Amino acid sequence: MLEVRDLRAGYGATEVLRGVSLDVKAGEVVAVLGSNGVGKTTLNKVLSGVVPATSGTIRFNGAALEHEAAPAIVTAGLIHVPEGRKIFPNLSVRENLELGAYCRPRRGRAERIEQIYATFPKLKQRARQYAGTLSGGEQQMLAIGRGLMGEPKLLILDEPSLGLSPLMVEEMFALIARLAASGLAIMLVEQNVVQSLELAGRAYIMENGIITLSGPASELNSNAELKRAYLGL
Numbered sequence: 001m002l003e004v005r006d007l008r009a010g011y012g013a014t015e016v017l018r019g020v021s022l023d024v025k026a027g028e029v030v031a032v033l034g035s036n037g038v039g040k041t042t043l044n045k046v047l048s049g050v051v052p053a054t055s056g057t058i059r060f061n062g063a064a065l066e067h068e069a070a071p072a073i074v075t076a077g078l079i080h081v082p083e084g085r086k087i088f089p090n091l092s093v094r095e096n097l098e099l100g101a102y103c104r105p106r107r108g109r110a111e112r113i114e115q116i117y118a119t120f121p122k123l124k125q126r127a128r129q130y131a132g133t134l135s136g137g138e139q140q141m142l143a144i145g146r147g148l149m150g151e152p153k154l155l156i157l158d159e160p161s162l163g164l165s166p167l168m169v170e171e172m173f174a175l176i177a178r179l180a181a182s183g184l185a186i187m188l189v190e191q192n193v194v195q196s197l198e199l200a201g202r203a204y205i206m207e208n209g210i211i212t213l214s215g216p217a218s219e220l221n222s223n224a225e226l227k228r229a230y231l232g233l
């Protein structure tokens with residue numbers, strides 16, 4: 001579904017991605033793991049058309065996306081739920097959800113919102129509240145719900161567990177597992193290594209702008225030496 005080859009990008013003279021290659025197949029959960037500052041968020045921003053690639057290719061369901069702008073990428077079904085949620089605090093929960101569908105036809109939008117409410121009952125309870133009044137966990141759910149409103153074929157989740165209480169982290173991973181069970185392809189970019197490896201089918205480990213290791217998540221999870229060497233666990 002997603003095929004990234006030798007992707008390079010950065011900010012000004014600073015190259016952050018130094019030739020990243022990875023794949024996500026239909027229906028797969030793929031974890032991209034790595035410590036602070038290795039370039040995970042930059043990768044997500046390039047994949048979603050926010051930061052331009054300097055070279056390399058991004059193919060999504062056969063279409064070349066490396067030169068496309070964000071709206072075309074969203075329309076193609078590659079949707080990024082950003083780190084830090086980036087909800088609109090002064091809009092209501094429902095308005096935030098509606099904005100997630102801006103690339104989709106109006107028809108069917110109300111039904112889609114009802115589907116999101118069925119997945120996230122708390123968002124229904126708070127539909128008319130300002131999004132800024134939600135708890136951190138609820139805001140993360142809203143950000144994911146807003147992403148789902150765009151009808152993703154592949155959902156990129158950037159650090160969905162960041163800043164949440166341990167209980168909320170459990171809830172968040174359970175939610176991601178439910179989304180994956182529905183057949184949605186997910187690229188999970190996380191620092192929460194153990195839970196991500198338990199959920200994902202495959203994983204990539206990123207260090208200093210390149211992928212240094214990849215393989216079945218269960219293999220990485222059961223190899224203490226690899227975890228120590230690559231993930232500092």
Ligand SMILES: Nc1ncnc2c1ncn2[C@@H]1O[C@H](COP(=O)(O)OP(=O)(O)OP(=O)(O)O)[C@@H](O)[C@H]1O
Pocket residue numbers: 011014016034035036037038039040041042043083
């Ligand atoms: N807008 C920017 N301008 C200049 N440098 C940036 C910018 N955004 C990120 N960087 C730098 O790029 C490098 C990679 O950052 P990035 O956010 O992609 O890493 P990350 O792996 O997602 O880390 P984190 O988990 O902390 O978000 C860092 O050195 C960071 O300082």
